[in-house]
Amino acid sequence: MSSVAKIRLFLDHPLAxxxxxxxxxxxxxxxxxxxxxxxxxxxxxxDGRSGEYLAHLDEAGKRSATLVIGRKSAPLRPPPDLWLLFAPIKKARTDFIVEKAAEMGAARICPVQTDFTNSERVRRDRLQAHAVEAAEQCGGTFVPGVDDLRPLARVLDDWPEERRLMFCDEALAGPVSALPAKPSPWAILIGPEGGFSPAERARLHAHSAAHAVSLGPRILRADTAAVAALALWQAALGDWR
Amino acid sequence: MSSVAKIRLFLDHPLAxxxxxxxxxxxxxxxxxxxxxxxxxxxxxxDGRSGEYLAHLDEAGKRSATLVIGRKSAPLRPPPDLWLLFAPIKKARTDFIVEKAAEMGAARICPVQTDFTNSERVRRDRLQAHAVEAAEQCGGTFVPGVDDLRPLARVLDDWPEERRLMFCDEALAGPVSALPAKPSPWAILIGPEGGFSPAERARLHAHSAAHAVSLGPRILRADTAAVAALALWQAALGDWR
Incomplete structure (x- = not known):
């Protein structure tokens, strides 16, 4: 971050x-x-593409303003190739998951509809705005994209062959298993409040990309589980190493 | 949890x-x-002392009700001897930290006033109620106690000799260092939004109990840092092993 500018702004536009x-x-x-x-x-x-710049406000009206882009102050630091898949929950906690995913360094945020997902509508633009705000706040130079809500079954049908899946199974109460030291790409899947359905759990456990992981002996809310799983993954395989 | 009762209630009273x-x-x-x-x-x-019981509502009026305590359905599962020290921030995020600390298995929650802490008042009773609610929700049988707000300097003056301190230093941008495999007791310290003051950082780095830890290359909000640090500690030294 710049030592001069106290305000950070994401501009969805290639900068130079x-x-x-x-x-x-x-x-x-x-x-x-x-x-x-x-x-x-x-x-x-x-700009989420080339890094951070020190800019100065040029013209400044109430409804329009112009920035002049000065020297580049930081390179782009993209996060690891990690997706966060989660089932949307209550509005405030869904917003929170998106904010936390951006802070913790997920590269892509994928809301999925599971058998027990309550919320069936997701405002992608609102969630994307939360991701932008989190990146502005946390000093990141990258903004993860937020996908439209898709059924989990469809996402698994189209699963990319090389991408590993850390599947946080709240029904596993055992110790946290070590993740295989496979390099990126990876994804983390957090279940909905009611857990996965038996059919979903069976399919996930049988999936060749999936590594089922326990997050301790207490039942975590989905938002807590998202941050905890991202922390474990980043420390083991990501850019916290 | 019981497969019959859908409601879990904490009773601050020894049960049998x-x-x-x-x-x-x-x-x-x-x-x-x-x-x-x-x-x-x-x-x-x-009751947070002896475990979980299946009870039945006996008398039930609008303002009074009686429960008859039936068979014990789970033993007390106390969390590891881990304290969470944090500097209170905005109300909603402070509530959130307390909720997450209870879910993640902290044994004691200690709000500390640092040089850059904004909030100087903390309603201990309200925070304690959040810890109770989180324990009710997460299936825990233990409720962490919430301390009154104390100055960090005072807490460090009185530091118990045998307790290790995982000090999350947002000024360290390096990799997450491994925690020494010392058994409990431990504490985690999360800084305020503006970071620690230079004097505080110097004192913490010189403290014989302290292990400075980085939480990755992005700046985390205090609530995110609390969950992430608890996850790393639980997976390395706590009851997620």
């Missing part, structure tokens, strides 16, 4: 030094109306 | 088979008014 970038209405309002920045104020910006 | 236990007004209202249970309805209860 010397560019002039017009801001959308929401971001212009945020900088000038909410944060009360005037012309010349420094802002750290990142 | 055959006892008759009058409920307080809030718990009576919850069972009869909110959950609409009538006489004879099964309830799983635990």
């Amino acid at each position: 030094e010397g560019q002039t970038v017009p801001l959308g209405r929401d971001q212009a309002h945020y900088l000038t109306g909410v944060m009360r920045l005037g012309p010349g104020a420094p802002v750290a910006v990142f | 088979e055959g006892q008759t236990v009058p409920l307080g007004r809030d718990q009576a209202h919850y069972l009869t008014g909110v959950m609409r249970l009538g006489p004879g309805a099964p309830v799983a209860v635990f």
Whole structure:
């Protein structure tokens, strides 16, 4: 992060030094109306593709503003090739899972509908906005993409052959098993509040890519399980090593 | 958990088979008014001391109710001797840290005031209620106690000689270092949003009990860091092994 700019902004646009970038209405309002920045104020910006830049506010109106992109201050640091698959739960906790996945360094966030998933609608754009905000806050230079909700069965039908699946099975109460030291790509699957259905569990245990993992003797909420699983994976195989 | 009772209730009272236990007004209202249970309805209860019991609602009025304690359905499963020290942050996230600490199996929750802690008031009773609710939800038979807020400096002055301290230093960006395989007791310390002050960091790094640990290359919010640190500790030294 820049030592000068206190505000970090994600711009969904490929950036380069010397560019002039017009801001959308929401971001212009945020900088000038909410944060009360005037012309010349420094802002750290990142595009999720090439890294972070130190920019300065140029024109600054209430509904429009322009940034001039200065020197590159950090390279792109992409997370490991790790997907987080989870069954959406109550709104606040679903938002939380997305925020945590971005902070913990998931590369892609995949809401899946399981047999026992309660929520059947997911607003992808709202979840994506949470991922952006988390990346802005945590100093990341990458924003994980959020997929549309898909049925778990369909996701497993199309499973990419080389991708390993850390399947967090709340019905396993034993010790945490060690993950095989296979390099990326990987995915983590967190179940819904009611657990997986017997049919889903049977299919997952039989799946050639799947490694069933226990997350301890207590039953974890889905949001807790997501952070815990991401921590174990990052420490064993990811960029926390 | 019992396969019969869907409701779990913590009773802050030593329980034994055959006892008759009058409920307080809030718990009576919850069972009869909110959950609409009538006489004879099964309830799983635990006291945090001796285990879990299958109980039945006996008398059931709107403001008072009595439970008859039946057979013991699970022994007490205390978590490892692990404290979670954290600097309180915004209300919702502080509540969240307490909930997660209970789910993840901390034995004691210790809010500490650091040099950069924003919140100076903590309602211990409200946080304790969150810990109880989390234990009820997660199938635990133990409720971690929540301490009053104390200055970190004072806590370190009185540090028990044999207790190791996993100090999550957000200024360390390196790999996660392995924890020494020392048996309990341990504590985890999570910093406030603004990080530790230079004086605090110097004191912590010099502390004979402290093991500084990095939680990866991204900056984690305090609530994320708490869950991640608890997961790493439980998998390495706790009851997830």
